[in-house]
Amino acid sequence: MxxxxxxxxxxxxxxxxxxxxxxxxxxxxxxxxxxxxxxxxxxxxxxxxxxxxxxxxxxPVKEAIVDEYMRDISSEFAKKSMKAIRDLPDTKSRLVAALDKAYQWVEENPEFAGICLGYRMKNICRGSEDENSVTGTRSIVSEIIRLGQESGEIRRDFPVTVLATQIDILRGAVVMDWLKDMSRFELRRKMVMVTDLFLNGAANRDDSE
Structure with a gap:
């Protein structure tokens, strides 16, 4: 059928x-x-x-309209990007590509991004976040992590949902910092650093030490 x-x-x-x-x-x-x-x-x-x-x-509020709009944008992006991202060779290149594409839109629409992020943070603090309402970016990041676990690049002793949440926290913190003063750094470049931090941790890996 x-x-x-x-x-x-x-x-x-x-x-x-x-x-x-x-x-x-x-x-x-x-x-x-x-x-x-x-x-x-x-x-x-x-x-x-x-x-x-x-x-x-x-x-219930006009912020919810912006949130729904951004979820639609994110979902459409995930549908269009999933196949191309799966074809990339490793977890790092997949995450960099996914976040770069997603945050290109954020850079072009900072006001809506700020409204949406604030609304979601309030819902989390109130315990009223809809757990079944997963964004497109979250779904594609989760799939990338799953593929990384499957290939042995990412540890398997944590579920995909926990690891995807860690990236959510990192990227959310970066966006909030960027929204305070968008001239201080380029958002998409910072997302490359978020990918590196997630995959390699915060330890100083300077070979000279």
């Missing part, structure tokens, strides 16, 4: 998905034209032509 286990989308699910996408498209247009801080949920509801209750049923 070519369709596998996928069930057809019913009318209600399709309507919900279409409404959700319309909200995101409308909100992003308002954010870009008049600024995130100057845009209200009421304006988004009015421009989308839906009831405010409907809007809040989909998104």
């Amino acid at each position: 070519g369709s596998g286990n996928m069930l057809p989308e019913n009318r209600l699910e399709r309507k919900k998905r279409e409404t959700r996408q319309k909200i995101i498209t409308t909100a992003l247009d308002l954010f870009r034209r008049q600024g995130f801080n100057n845009t209200t949920m009421e304006q988004i509801a009015e421009k989308t032509d839906i009831a405010r209750k409907t809007l809040y049923n989909h998104f």
Whole structure:
């Protein structure tokens, strides 16, 4: 069976998905034209032509709209990149390629990146993070780690989820630091260092010692 286990989308699910996408498209247009801080949920509801209750049923706050938008971008990137990254020769080259591509978008959209990161951090602190809502970048990093364990490049005594979380923490800290002053360093170059830190640790490996 070519369709596998996928069930057809019913009318209600399709309507919900279409409404959700319309909200995101409308909100992003308002954010870009008049600024995130100057845009209200009421304006988004009015421009989308839906009831405010409907809007809040989909998104509790406007930060959640940006988060959903970035998850869509990240998921699309992962789908397009997975095959090419699997074809690379080792774990380091795969991680460097994946993070470089992901953070090119972040460099071009720092405001949205900051809003999204802040929103996710708040959810983590409140214990309300959706564990089933994995980003595309997280999924591709997890797959790279799995391949590294399979080839013997990465230790197997820790599960993929734990190791992927370590990279999440490292890259999140770097992005927060970069957002404070984007002139201090190039984000994508720093992600190469994050890859090296994850794979080789923090020990000084100067051969002259």
